Amino acid sequence: MNEEQRLQSQQVKTVDPSDKKSEKDYSKYFQRVFMPPSMKDAKRRGKEAVKYHEDFSIPEEFLGMGKGRKFYIRTYGCQMNEHDTEVMAGILMQLGYEPTDQPEDANVILLNTCAIRENAENKVFGEIGHLKPLKMEKPDLLLGVCGCMSQEESVVNKLLKQYQYVDMVFGTHNIHRLPHILNEAYMAKEMVVEVWSKEGDVVENLPKVRQGKIKAWVNIMYGCDKFCTYCIVPYTRGKERSRRPEDIIQEVRQLAAQGYKEITLLGQNVNAYGKDFTDMEYGLGDLMDDLRKIDIPRIRFTTSHPRDFDDHLIEVLAKKGNLMEHIHLPVQSGSSEILKIMARKYTREQYLELVRKIKKAIPDVALTTDIIVGFPNETEEQFEETLSLVREVGFESAYTFIYSPREGTPAAKMKDNVPMEVKKERLQRLNELVNELSAKAMKKYEGKxxxxxxxxxxxxxxxxxxxxxxxxxxxxxxxxxxxxxxxxxxxxxxxxxxxxxxxxxxxxxxxxxx
Known part of the structure; x- marks a missing residue:
């Protein structure tokens, strides 16, 4: 048995937190299979080649597992989480489960979680608490917590200690293992935990239940290698792994044949697509150029990192056709000093130069962005630089946030020295400006x-x-x-x-x- 097979055979672990022996076993297991975020270790990753699996199928012994049973999935967070939910729903339906939009009617409830902000975690823990009476009323109900939060050590420990009625916890790298996890949960008397610290595989041919028949999400890559100091995603989603272009093109062709009108290409850092290929030079610009020739009316992509937005991609987007003239380009701050502390790896001037190139190639482009206010050490002058950049670019909308530390990230170790009242006041001023620019952009449409x-x-x-x-x-x-x-x-x-x-x-x- 090789190392991968040995790990595979030990992935599912049942844990009774009240049992000392089980707790000791769990401690050993947890150290082996799940590792807390480590910048040093994570930056060394990527040495192993990405493995591609084209042969996903439901094991025969699990077929019919869900006959006569229903499932309910509640999704928190980004489009990637929504897409993961589509995959889990597809797997569950192949197992024989039927969907329901009422938690009280479900035999399996999954909370697909987000770890980006503390408020998102609080909502999930609140929902787990609300589900406790239902779980007590229906002992055969399986309650699971999955997604990004499950990749955090502190979250798993909290679930083990305070929410022992949760039946299963699994991470973002384990979704294709859902049939095995469910089977173990039915047989186990304690919580089933399956959280891999190892990532690097790309599993194709996963079933999906699309939400709607008009617009579809197509995941083109997984993970992120940017390690912005405030962000937990590189740890919860793992290293950057690109799907092969032929698999993506085939999926988009199938969606076009099914009558979908719009697809959005997804990735935590979507324009880093292809940078991990070792056998060819092929990036997002090349992929968009190939997809442009498919008979589907609209193609979008999200989310971009300015550092990876290259000239070839701009050149391809300028061809328009079914490529939309809307680009979401998160800036996070208008201050080069704050951008350096954030480890964004570009300056204010470099961002503005990129915007200049985009506008020159696509004069009617609509630019939107993400901005964080109140980052550690942000001065009033640095915040004013953010306001001036927003004015100069003329963003047509923006997602704005007060900085919230995430345990395990480098920024969480920094002194959060901007008072909350100052953060709120800055957010209000920023939002007033964003609203003003949005209203101005919208006004141009009247009569058109x-x-x-x-x-x-x-x-x-x-x-x-x-x-x-x-x-x-x-x-x-x-x-x-x-x-x-x-x-x-x-x-x-x-x-x-x-x-x-x-x-x-x-x-x-x-x-x-x-």
Missing amino acids: IVEVLVEGESKNNPDVLAGYTRRNKLVNFKGPKSAIGQIVKVKITEAKTWTLNGEMVVEREAVEVK
Whole structure:
């Protein structure tokens, strides 16, 4: 038995936290299989070649496991988590389970978690507490915690000590092992823990249950090697591993054949795609150029790191067609000093030069971003640099956050010396500026006709339809239900800060703008 087979045979561990022997066994197991975040160790990773597995299938002995049973998955966090949920739902349905949107009707409940911010963790622990009465009422209910939080040592320890009624805990690298984990959970009397510190494999042919028939997510790579000092993702998602282009292209062709109108390419650092290939030079620009030739109306990608946004990608995006003129480009701070402490590996000037190149190649591009305020040591002058960069770029929207330390990251060891009242005041000033710029960008649409991919009824009014423009602006308008899933022309009659109102027009009236 080789080392990988030995580890594989020992992945699932049942733990009774009240039992001293079990606790001792767990301690040994935990040290071997799960390692807490270590910058030093993590930066040495990547020596092993990425292994590709094309042959995922449900083991025969598990087929029918879910017959007569239902599952419920609650998802927290980013699009990557949503995509993981689609895969888990696909596996569960192949096992014979049926989906339900009511937790009380479920035989298996999975909480697919996010570790980006402390508030996300608090929500999950709160939900686990709310589910305790249901678990006590239905002893045969399996309750599982998975996703990014499960890759954190402190979280697993807390679950073991305070939430012993949780049946299973598994990480982001273990989703393809879900049938085995469920089987062990049914047989075990204690909590089943399967969290691999080892990552590096790419598993293809995983089943998926897509959420909707109009837009789809396509994961093109996993992990991140950037190690920004505030971010837990490189530890919870592992090293960068790119899927082979032929597998991605085949998946997108299949989605096009099924009638999907839009796909979004996903990656924690999506424009680092292909940098780990050793047998060829092929990056995101090459992939987008190949996907551009597929007959699917819209292609997007997220999320980018400015450091990996190269000239070839800009050149390809400038060809437009089914490549959208919207780029989400997180800056995080407008101060070179703060960017250095964040380990973003670019300066304010380099970011602005990248923006200049993008705007020159794609004059009508819509740029959006992420910004953190109140990072350790941020001065008022440095925050003002962020405000001036936002004005100079003219972001059309931004996700803004108060800095929140994540245990295990280098920034968590820094003195958090910006008072909370100062952080809140800076966030308010930043949001006022972002709102102003968004409203200004939206105002330009009044009286114009735009293309809208209609996603469904408005959340606030079933008589109103809602969809997005090429530049990712939300449009609400009245129209026939038959327009859902189609790309239609809409004349904008009113611009709000974040949304547009309009009226559907017939084709002969349309003089299209983006």
